[in-house]
């Protein structure tokens with residue numbers, strides 16, 4: 001029977017540890033604040049933003065909300081980012097994506113100070129990750145490394161196959177696994193013989209955005225399966241990129257959806273906020 005990796009519990013453990021650290025910081029007069037910027041009122045974004053605020057409250061981080069209307073101009077947002085970059089009482093800046101179509105996402109990401117970029121999306125942080133220097137790491141892949149480590153799953157020397165090459169999941173995931181001495185393959189929409197490539201994996205990470213695409217035909221017996229996808233079915237139930245019930249009989253460990261990778265993303269955001277104090281004092 002496969003081991004079910006409990007992302008909810010592991011994320012709670014991490015938040016409990018962070019809460020203790022933050023309490024100690026406060027005792028030494030150091031308070032952490034995260035600015036959360038949302039443009040428009042996309043319902044999915046509002047749910048994510050609320051969850052981030054709740055996590056901040058639990059850990060003891062002050063969250064400062066900026067809720068701007070959909071028609072906000074890019075220059076106004078850039079001005080707000082400049083102000084937040086210069087504000088010493090703000091340690092982390094998060095601009096909730098996706099942005100409205102009239103804004104250039106890269107221009108916004110690039111304007112956030114790399115020292116406050118708690119999402120880890122700024123090119124300087126991505127570059128630092130690439131060459132093993134300190135910096136913020138994208139939260140979802142960082143959370144997956146924690147899931148594996150805290151479940152005592154060996155990474156070094158293993159064949160890891162990631163399906164998906166996005167900037168926020170697939171690419172940083174590959175760099176983190178490489179840093180853990182895995183042998184890494186990134187597959188994507190143009191990969192030939194995808195099933196065979198996936199079947200090589202000791203650790204298979206699905207980040208494609210297609211509900212239940214990965215059936216047991218893609219999985220080597222005894223592999224660890226990490227499901228990043230999140231989809232709401234017509235029934236209202238959530239599912240991932242992996243056909244969970246089908247794969248359960250063949251894998252050695254698997255993350256469920258919900259309760260696997262999802263909760264880790266916010267826990268690692270909180271971790272990055274705590275790290276921001278360290279990074280900002282390295283200058």
Ligand code: NAD
Pocket residue numbers: 140163164165166167168169170187188189190191194207208209210228229230231261262263265
């Ligand atoms: P994306 O759309 O940016 O990238 C998808 C990737 O999948 C692309 O690189 C593409 O080449 C690849 N792909 C698409 N169709 C494919 C196919 N048929 N075969 C092989 N590869 C294919 O997506 P993303 O932002 O990386 O997100 C992926 C999924 O993970 C989505 O379902 C998203 O909702 C979810 N997600 C979850 C979390 C979380 O916290 N749990 C965080 C980020 C993303």
